[in-house]
Amino acid sequence: MDDTTVSPLLPSIETGSDQDIRLSGTWITQHVPTLEKCIGQWLSRKTAPGNLIVDFSAVQRMDTAGALLFLRMEKHLLEQGFSLERNGVSPAAASILKAVEPHAQISPGLSPRLPLWERILNRAAAIALEFLSSLRDLTAFTGLITQTLIMALLNPRRLRFNAILTQVQKTGASALPIVGLISFLIGIVLAFQGAGQLRNFGAEIFTVNLVAIGVLREMGILLTAIVVAGRSGSAFTAEIGTMKVSEEIDAMQTIGLNPIEVLALPRIIGLLIALPLLTFYADMMGLLGGAMISFATLGITPLQFIETLHGAAGLNDFFVGIIKAPVFAFIIAMVGCHEGFKVSRSAESVGQQTTRAVVESIFIVIVLDALLSILFSALGI
Amino acid sequence: MSNPEKTSTEKIAIEIRNLRNQFGSQILHDQLELDVRSGEILGVVGGSGTGKSVLMRTIIGLNRKAAGTIRILGQDTDTLDRAGTRSIQQRLGVLFQDGALFSSLTVSQNIEAVLKEHTGISGKMREELAALKIALAGLPPEAGGKYPSELSGGMRKRAGLARALALDPDIVFLDEPTAGLDPIGAHQFDQLILDLNKALGLTVVMITHDLDSLHAICDRIGVLLNKKMKVGTIPELIREPDPWLADYFGGPRGRAASRQDT
Numbered sequence: 001m002d003d004t005t006v007s008p009l010l011p012s013i014e015t016g017s018d019q020d021i022r023l024s025g026t027w028i029t030q031h032v033p034t035l036e037k038c039i040g041q042w043l044s045r046k047t048a049p050g051n052l053i054v055d056f057s058a059v060q061r062m063d064t065a066g067a068l069l070f071l072r073m074e075k076h077l078l079e080q081g082f083s084l085e086r087n088g089v090s091p092a093a094a095s096i097l098k099a100v101e102p103h104a105q106i107s108p109g110l111s112p113r114l115p116l117w118e119r120i121l122n123r124a125a126a127i128a129l130e131f132l133s134s135l136r137d138l139t140a141f142t143g144l145i146t147q148t149l150i151m152a153l154l155n156p157r158r159l160r161f162n163a164i165l166t167q168v169q170k171t172g173a174s175a176l177p178i179v180g181l182i183s184f185l186i187g188i189v190l191a192f193q194g195a196g197q198l199r200n201f202g203a204e205i206f207t208v209n210l211v212a213i214g215v216l217r218e219m220g221i222l223l224t225a226i227v228v229a230g231r232s233g234s235a236f237t238a239e240i241g242t243m244k245v246s247e248e249i250d251a252m253q254t255i256g257l258n259p260i261e262v263l264a265l266p267r268i269i270g271l272l273i274a275l276p277l278l279t280f281y282a283d284m285m286g287l288l289g290g291a292m293i294s295f296a297t298l299g300i301t302p303l304q305f306i307e308t309l310h311g312a313a314g315l316n317d318f319f320v321g322i323i324k325a326p327v328f329a330f331i332i333a334m335v336g337c338h339e340g341f342k343v344s345r346s347a348e349s350v351g352q353q354t355t356r357a358v359v360e361s362i363f364i365v366i367v368l369d370a371l372l373s374i375l376f377s378a379l380g381i
Numbered sequence: 382m383s384n385p386e387k388t389s390t391e392k393i394a395i396e397i398r399n400l401r402n403q404f405g406s407q408i409l410h411d412q413l414e415l416d417v418r419s420g421e422i423l424g425v426v427g428g429s430g431t432g433k434s435v436l437m438r439t440i441i442g443l444n445r446k447a448a449g450t451i452r453i454l455g456q457d458t459d460t461l462d463r464a465g466t467r468s469i470q471q472r473l474g475v476l477f478q479d480g481a482l483f484s485s486l487t488v489s490q491n492i493e494a495v496l497k498e499h500t501g502i503s504g505k506m507r508e509e510l511a512a513l514k515i516a517l518a519g520l521p522p523e524a525g526g527k528y529p530s531e532l533s534g535g536m537r538k539r540a541g542l543a544r545a546l547a548l549d550p551d552i553v554f555l556d557e558p559t560a561g562l563d564p565i566g567a568h569q570f571d572q573l574i575l576d577l578n579k580a581l582g583l584t585v586v587m588i589t590h591d592l593d594s595l596h597a598i599c600d601r602i603g604v605l606l607n608k609k610m611k612v613g614t615i616p617e618l619i620r621e622p623d624p625w626l627a628d629y630f631g632g633p634r635g636r637a638a639s640r641q642d643t
Contacts, residue, residue, distance in 0.1 A: 029510070029549050030471075032502045063549035064581065068513050092582050099580035103516035346484045346530040 009060060010034050013042045019051060024058035027066025035066065039073050049081035057088030067096045071104035134360075141338045145268065148260045160266050167270025171232040172278055178231070179224050183215070183282035186223060187289025190214050195297050204298045208305055211290030212313035220283040221321045222369055225328040228275060229361040233336035236267050237357040240340025241350040249341075259341070268333040275329035279322055320376055328365050335361040392419035393452075394552050394584040395440060397610075400449035402435055409435055411608040413449070417552075422578055422585040423612075424595045427605030428625065433588045436605070437554050440586075441475055442466070454551060471499055474550035478557050480541030482529040488515065488540045489525035495547035511547075518543035519573050535566040539573070546577070553577075555587035559594055567591060571598050592630075592638035604629075615639070 011025035011034060021042075027035060054074075062070075074084055089097070114122070152158045194210035240263055243249050249259050287309070294300040300308070339357035343349045395417040402410040409432035417423050427433050438444040440451060442458065451458045453469055461469065482491050492511040496502055502510065515525050518539040529537055538558060545553055558574065559567035571591075575598045578585050589595060595602055596615065603612045606623060613621075619630050629635055 029496070029502075029547075030500050032500060032506060032510070036503070036506065064513060064517065064546075065510050065549060068510065095580045095582070099517065099576075100513065103513055344530060346528070348485045349530075 011038065011059075011066070013038050015042075015045075016055075020053040020055060022055045022058055023070070024060075026060050027062040027070065029063055029065040032065050032069070035069050039069060043073065043076060050083075051085070052077065052082050053085045053087050055087045056090065056093060059090070059093060062093040062096055064096060064100050067093070067100040068104060071097065071101060075104070137342075138335070138338060141341075142334060144260060145264060145334060145337075148258070148265060149268075152261060152265060158261060159269070160262070163262075163266035164270045164273070167266050168274045170235075171228060171267075171271050172274030175228060175231055175274075175278060176281065179227055179278050179282050180285045182223055182227060183220060183285040184289040186219050187211060187215055187286035187291075188293050190219070190286075191290040191293035192297070195293070199298075205300070205308060206312075207294055207298060208290070208300065208308040209312040211287065211294070212309055213317060215286035215290065216283055216313055216317045216321045218321070218369070218373070220286050221279045221324050221328065222366070224275065224279050224282045224325075225332065225365045225369075226362055228271070228278065228329075229332045229336075229365065230358055232271065233332045233361045234354045234358050236333065236336030237340040237343075237354045238350060240264075240337060241343030241353055244341065244343045245345055245347065245350060263340075264333075264337040267337055268330065271329040271333040272326050275332075276322055276325040279325040283318070283321065316381055320381060324369065324372060327368070331364050331368070332361045335364065393417065394419045394454060395586070396452040397440070398450045398452075400436075400439070400451065401447040402432060402439055402444070403447045408608060410605075413608065413610050415603060415610045415612065417584060417586055418601075419551075419584055420578070420582055421600040422574065422587065422598055424599035424602045425586060425588045425605070426590065426595065426602060426629065431605040433605060434556060437475075437556060437586070437588060441473055441554060442470075467499075471548050472551045474545030474548070474553040476538070476541045476545045476553065476555045476558060478560065479534075480529065480537040482537060482540055482544065484529050487526055487528055488520070488532070488543070491529075491540065491544050492547045495544060499548055511543075514543040514546050515540075517546065517577065519569070535562050535570070538562070538570060542573070546581075549581070550583070552584040552586065555585065555589075557588055557590065559589065559591045564593075567593065568597075574598060592635055596638050 009025045011023070011027045011031050014022045014024065016022060025031070077084060190211050191207055194207040195204060198204050198206050198210070240249075243263070249263075252259050252262065291300075291302055291305045294305055295302060336357045339353040339360070343353050393416050395415070397413060397415040400410055400413040400415075401408065402413075413436075425433050425436065435444055439446050440453070454472060456465065456469060458466070458469070482488065483494070486494060489508065489511045492514050493507045496507045496510060512522060512525055515522065520536060520539050520543065524532065524536060524540065529540065532540060542553075542555075542558075555574070559570050562570060571594050574585060574587070577583055578598075587594070587599070601612055601614055602618055603610050604618060604626060606625060611618070611621065611623075611626075615630060618626055630639070
C-alpha cells in the first residue's frame with residue numbers, strides 16, 4: 001500500500017518438496033509477463049499428480065490479473081489430477097480470487113482467425129458489396145431529392161429562398177478568391193507550356209487557341225468543380241453529419257419538418273446557381289492569365305489576343321464548358337448531402353463520411369467529364 | 382488497501398491540505414481540506430458551480446491548483462518526477478460522465494490500450510485481461526467487440542468503468558456514475574460499485590447527485606460548502622445547522638431517499 005512505485009519484488013513460484021509450492025512477490029498487472037513465464041516454466045516441470053499445498057503467505061499483493069493467472073494455473077493442475085489446497089491467503093487476496101473465479105475461464109469474444117486467402121476474399125467481397133450498396137443508396141437518394149424538388153417547385157412557398165441565398169453566398173461568393181487564383185494560374189501555366197512548344201513550329205499565335213479551348217472547354221469547369229467539391233461538398237457532409245450526431249435531424253422530423261427539404265434542397269439549389277457563375281468567373285480569370293503570359297513572352301497585345309480569341313473559340317466552346325456546371329453541381333451537392341445523412345452517431349463517422357463525400361464526388365465528376373469529352377467530340381460540338 | 386474489510390480505515394488514500402483553486406478572480410476552493418480513507422466510498426456533493434468536477438480534475442492532475450498540497454497514496458504530487466507521476470497515474474482510475482471511451486476503438490481495445498501503454502503484456506493476454514474487466518464490470522462478453530456508439534448509455538458507463546479498472550487501480554474516481562440511468566440501472570450500477578469496492582478493496586470517490594446512491598453505498602459524504610469541504614455521514618450532516626444541507630437532505634427528495642434507507 002505504501003509502495004507507490006511498482007514494487008521491485010517480482011512474483012515467483014518456488015517448489016519446496018513434492019507436496020508444496022510457495023508463491024511470493026507481487027502478483028499484479030505490471031508483472032504479468034514475468035508471471036506468465038514463471039507459471040509456464042513451473043507447469044512444464046514434470047511432477048506426478050498428487051496433493052499440493054499452495055502457500056500464499058509470501059504474496060505481498062494480488063490484483064485481478066494475478067488472480068486470473070493463478071486460477072488458470074490451478075485449473076490446469078486440477079485437470080492433470082492434482083488436488084490443491086490454498087494456504088495462508090490474505091483476506092484481500094481471497095476476496096479478489098472469489099470475485100475473479102466466476103470469470104476465470106472467460107475468453108475474449110473473438111471469432112476464430114480465418115486463413116489468409118479467405119480473409120482476402122471476404123474483404124474483397126465486402127468492398128464490392130459496399131460499393132454496390134452505396135450505388136443503390138445514391139440512386140435512391142437521387143429519387144428522393146428529385147421527388148422533393150418537384151413537390152417544392154409545385155408549391156414554391158416551400159422553397160426556402162433565404163436558405164438558398166445563404167448557400168449561394170457560402171458556396172459561390174466566398175469561393176471567388178480561391179477559384180479565381182487557381183484559374184488565373186492555370187491560364188498562366190497553359191500559356192507558358194503552349195508558347196514554349198508552339199514556338200518550335202513558328203506557330204506562337206496558336207497559344208491563344210490552346211488557352212481558349214483548354215480553359216473554356218475543360219480546365220475552367222473541372223478545376224472549379226474540384227475546388228467546390230473540396231470546399232462545399234465536404235462542408236455539406238460535415239454540417240448535416242454533425243446535426244445527425246446531436247440528434248437535431250431526429251428533432252426536426254418530430255416537429256414535422258422534412259430534413260431533405262430543409263437541409264438538402266437549399267444546398268443543392270444553391271450550388272446549382274453558384275457553380276455555373278463560378279465557372280464563368282473561372283473562365284474569365286483563366287483567359288486573363290493566358291493573355292498576360294502571351295503579352296509577356298510572345299508580345300501578343302491584349303487587343304490582338306481578343307481578336308485571335310474570336311477566331312479561335314466559338315460560343316459553342318464556352319457552352320460545352322458551362323453546360324457541365326449544373327450537372328457537376330448536382331452531383332457534388334447530392335453526394336455531400338447523402339454522405340451527411342449517412343453519418344452514424346459518432347464523431348469519427350463525421351470525418352469518415354466527409355472524406356468519402358469528397359473522394360466520391362471528385363471521382364464521379366472526373367469520370368463524367370471524360371465521358372462527356374468523348375461524347376462532345378464524337379458529336380462534333 | 383490490502384484489507385477489504387475496512388478495518389484499517391486509518392490509512393489515508395488521498396490527503397488534501399489548504400487547497401485553493403481559482404479561475405481569474407473567481408475563487409472556487411479556498412483552504413479546502415479533505416482526507417479520503419483507504420477502502421471507503423466517499424460521495425462528493427455540492428450545489429452546481431461549487432466545483433465538484435474541478436476538485437476531481439485537480440486531484441487527478443488535469444487541473445492546476447493555485448495553492449495547497451495533495452498527497453495521493455502518501456506521495457506529494459508536487460514533488461514527483463515524471464516516472465513518479467506515471468506510477469501514481471497507474472494507481473488511479475477515472476470514469477468520466479459519459480464514459481469518454483475512445484470512439485474509434487472497440488470496448489475491448491479501449492481497455493487493451495491502457496494495458497499496452499503501461500505494461501509489457503503480450504497481445505493475447507491483453508485480450509484476456511480485457512475480457513476479465515468486461516466481465517467484472519457486468520457486461521456480456523460480446524460487448525468487447527462492440528464500438529461505444531453501439532452501446533446503450535448504461536453499457537457505456539460499465540465499459541468506462543471496465544477501462545478505469547484496466548490496471549487494477551487503488552483509487553477510482555467516478556463522475557456522476559448514475560446520471561442518466563433509469564432507477565433499475567442506477568441501482569445495479571450502485572451495487573456493482575459496492576461489490577467492486579468490497580471485492581477489490583477499491584477506494585471510491587464519486588461525485589453524485591443521486592440521493593439514493595448516497596444513502597445506499599457511500600460510507601461518508603463530502604459536501605462542498607463555502608469553498609470548503611465538510612465531510613461526515615448522512616446523520617452527522619443533517620445535524621449541521623446549514624440551510625443548504627437542510628434543504629439537500631431534508632427536502633422532499635432527500636426525505637424520500639432516507640425513508641427507503643430505514
